[in-house]
Amino acid sequence: MVSMKEIAAICQVSVGTVSKALANQPGVSSETGERIRGVASRLRYRPNALVRSIQNGRSMSVAVACNAVEDPWGGMVLRGVLAGLCEAGYEALLLQWDWQVRSGEHMLRSMGERRVDGVIMFPPATPPTPAYLHELRTFPGPVIVLDQQWSRQEFHFVGTDDRLGTLAAVAHLRELGHTAIGCLHAPEVSTGVVRLQAVLEAMRRAGLAVRDHWLAPAATFADALAAASRLLTQADRPTALLCFNDEVAWGALNAALDLGLRVPADLALVGFADLPLAVQVRPPLTTVRQPKEELGRQGVRLLLERIAEGERQGLPLTPAQVLLPTELVVRHSTGPAPQR
Amino acid sequence: MVSMKEIAAICQVSVGTVSKALANQPGVSSETGERIRGVASRLRYRPNALVRSIQNGRSMSVAVACNAVEDPWGGMVLRGVLAGLCEAGYEALLLQWDWQVRSGEHMLRSMGERRVDGVIMFPPATPPTPAYLHELRTFPGPVIVLDQQWSRQEFHFVGTDDRLGTLAAVAHLRELGHTAIGCLHAPEVSTGVVRLQAVLEAMRRAGLAVRDHWLAPAATFADALAAASRLLTQADRPTALLCFNDEVAWGALNAALDLGLRVPADLALVGFADLPLAVQVRPPLTTVRQPKEELGRQGVRLLLERIAEGERQGLPLTPAQVLLPTELVVRHSTGPAPQR
DNA sequence: CTGTTAGCGCCTTCAA
DNA sequence: TTGAAGGCGCTAACAG
Numbered sequence: 001m002v003s004m005k006e007i008a009a010i011c012q013v014s015v016g017t018v019s020k021a022l023a024n025q026p027g028v029s030s031e032t033g034e035r036i037r038g039v040a041s042r043l044r045y046r047p048n049a050l051v052r053s054i055q056n057g058r059s060m061s062v063a064v065a066c067n068a069v070e071d072p073w074g075g076m077v078l079r080g081v082l083a084g085l086c087e088a089g090y091e092a093l094l095l096q097w098d099w100q101v102r103s104g105e106h107m108l109r110s111m112g113e114r115r116v117d118g119v120i121m122f123p124p125a126t127p128p129t130p131a132y133l134h135e136l137r138t139f140p141g142p143v144i145v146l147d148q149q150w151s152r153q154e155f156h157f158v159g160t161d162d163r164l165g166t167l168a169a170v171a172h173l174r175e176l177g178h179t180a181i182g183c184l185h186a187p188e189v190s191t192g193v194v195r196l197q198a199v200l201e202a203m204r205r206a207g208l209a210v211r212d213h214w215l216a217p218a219a220t221f222a223d224a225l226a227a228a229s230r231l232l233t234q235a236d237r238p239t240a241l242l243c244f245n246d247e248v249a250w251g252a253l254n255a256a257l258d259l260g261l262r263v264p265a266d267l268a269l270v271g272f273a274d275l276p277l278a279v280q281v282r283p284p285l286t287t288v289r290q291p292k293e294e295l296g297r298q299g300v301r302l303l304l305e306r307i308a309e310g311e312r313q314g315l316p317l318t319p320a321q322v323l324l325p326t327e328l329v330v331r332h333s334t335g336p337a338p339q340r
Numbered sequence: 341m342v343s344m345k346e347i348a349a350i351c352q353v354s355v356g357t358v359s360k361a362l363a364n365q366p367g368v369s370s371e372t373g374e375r376i377r378g379v380a381s382r383l384r385y386r387p388n389a390l391v392r393s394i395q396n397g398r399s400m401s402v403a404v405a406c407n408a409v410e411d412p413w414g415g416m417v418l419r420g421v422l423a424g425l426c427e428a429g430y431e432a433l434l435l436q437w438d439w440q441v442r443s444g445e446h447m448l449r450s451m452g453e454r455r456v457d458g459v460i461m462f463p464p465a466t467p468p469t470p471a472y473l474h475e476l477r478t479f480p481g482p483v484i485v486l487d488q489q490w491s492r493q494e495f496h497f498v499g500t501d502d503r504l505g506t507l508a509a510v511a512h513l514r515e516l517g518h519t520a521i522g523c524l525h526a527p528e529v530s531t532g533v534v535r536l537q538a539v540l541e542a543m544r545r546a547g548l549a550v551r552d553h554w555l556a557p558a559a560t561f562a563d564a565l566a567a568a569s570r571l572l573t574q575a576d577r578p579t580a581l582l583c584f585n586d587e588v589a590w591g592a593l594n595a596a597l598d599l600g601l602r603v604p605a606d607l608a609l610v611g612f613a614d615l616p617l618a619v620q621v622r623p624p625l626t627t628v629r630q631p632k633e634e635l636g637r638q639g640v641r642l643l644l645e646r647i648a649e650g651e652r653q654g655l656p657l658t659p660a661q662v663l664l665p666t667e668l669v670v671r672h673s674t675g676p677a678p679q680r
Numbered sequence: 681c682t683g684t685t686a687g688c689g690c691c692t693t694c695a696a
Numbered sequence: 697t698t699g700a701a702g703g704c705g706c707t708a709a710c711a712g
């Protein structure tokens with residue numbers, strides 16, 4: 001890589017002049033300016049962004065921490081994150097924090113040393129370790145957490161309004177006449193807890209019972225397949241299942257079909273997220289759509305705002321809490337409740 | 341962020357001494373060393389990695405360029421890439437090159453200015469623009485392309501042996517008695533071309549005809565749904581379809597089921613990749629497994645080798661060409677050919 | 681118009 | 697054992 005110094009030597013001028021010429025600043029004769037720019041472009045001169053970062057204390061980069069890049073849901077959020085960063089001229093340093101070799105806190109520390117201007121993390125399926133949490137708390141720059149609520153909202157947060165989304169889903173099922181509504185929930189993650197609570201709340205308000213054996217934990221396709229198989233072979237089975245997400249709904253769908261149940265005639269299914277698979281399975285899933293890409297964009301927006309404010313290291317006094325609206329998308333996995 | 345200078349001031353020593361103390365180098369009395377390290381840790385001193393990068397001309401970071409982070413296939417490759425980089429202590433700068441705001445070549449240039457040590461790009465569904473290609477050619481550091489073969493192999497390349505994989509798939513179908521084998525291919529991408537050629541080659545060698553109306557382009561689920569619907573409603577329809585990938589196979593599967601065809605009794609389907617969905621659809625897909633994570637790891641390995649060699653900017657004299665083996669995974673979407 | 685100087689944060693070499 | 701100086705690539709404020 002050629003440096004200004006070399007260009008200066010070649011052009012027989014000082015580095016300062018080269019600097020001005022390349023920045024098209026006044027104070028350089030158009031003649032020497034042209035000459036310098038000519039040499040620079042011929043030699044493929046590229047300014048060193050690292051140096052610039054050092055000088056003005058802004059690296060124009062942020063760390064994006066995720067724990068499963070291959071997750072389709074996360075992929076869509078990541079798309080939004082990248083879009084937002086790109087538009088703002090920021091670079092994304094991607095890190096996955098579930099490796100063996102270098103632990104998450106290790107990598108996070110590296111990011112700090114690389115002087116990223118902030119961190120945006122998502123979607124943390126497993127709660128972070130204390131060490132990781134500590135690193136996050138002492139991180140030099142704002143931290144945004146997407147989707148999951150951790151440890152009493154100490155970080156800035158952007159998520160979706162899971163409660164309202166779930167209530168809408170339950171309302172939809174009730175309009176269809178369902179009273180025996182079960183739930184494949186995910187107790188390990190905060191969104192899972194919120195969604196289950198919302199179901200229970202809605203049912204309680206409607207004066208409907210939720211039997212324990214209509215509930216089962218299931219956070220993945222495989223979980224759901226097994227759990228739904230058990231749940232649906234009971235004598236007293238629900239006529240509708242609210243699932244933690246679309247993958248879980250898909251697993252439940254397969255279980256139902258395997259058991260010879262028709263969906264939605266015998267069993268109504270509702271997913272959450274509205275992933276591409278929702279329209280690819282048969283029947284297409286009724287689901288609570290989350291604005292996934294928007295989630296990423298809003299996270300970035302919040303982060304850049306905080307960066308611009310020059311937020312001090314350490315925790316914010318009043319962390320922002322943003323909830324994006326969801327939308328119930330009715331497709332063909334839900335229908336009128338079967339007559340008893 | 342505290343700097344060495346500040347620590348030096350506080351400890352009443354020179355920066356040089358602080359430098360040595362923090363690096364645990366000899367030449368500092370254990371007493372002052374302790375004092376300095378104490379202050380540093382209390383003030384949360386973090387070395388500035390950017391400075392280090394400038395000094396030794398290695399940024400320990402590479403650019404990872406992809407064009408669809410939400411793509412499941414790419415996600416699994418990306419996982420391998422991140423794993424490889426992480427193990428080697430490298431950081432990943434993620435960039436997506438299909439935005440409106442800043443074009444791919446723009447972003448790539450930014451990466452160069454940020455002094456990344458190399459580029460790894462995947463999976464380029466659409467061929468790059470001339471401008472992008474130019475930026476890639478003149479990139480200061482080695483460039484690795486994954487999966488897709490571009491423009492006469494001018495870059496280092498790691499992919500899978502699609503030809504052998506496809507031949508194995510065809511052989512499997514022939515063993516099952518299939519002779520009317522069609523193909524949903526993807527003419528836009530190099531892997532699509534290779535796979536179709538392999539099908540044609542296998543059929544030719546077997547003395548079997550491939551009718552034009554057994555072939556249709558389809559690169560996505562939606563494409564496949566439409567194409568397969570048309571293809572399967574013909575009087576003379578194939579009894580087996582080799583699909584460009586698992587998503588395409590899924591689309592074809594749905595089309596077949598919609599038409600009342602049983603899979604595999606009436607129609608055999610073979611996918612490519614072995615994504616999670618392959619075991620989630622009914623029936624589970626027979627497919628050609630690609631070592632996706634390994635693909636990413638090998639790409640990184642190759643890249644780091646080239647970096648270590650200190651490869652000059654510009655194109656390599658003899659770009660490496662690595663093909664990873666595939667493996668046919670037989671599940672339930674293929675079965676004996678129907679009797680005529 | 682051009683050159684010099686100082687400084688960003690750090691490391692390395694050499695002198696005290 | 698410690699300090700000072702030079703340099704990495706660049707910018708900004710001055711001096712010539």
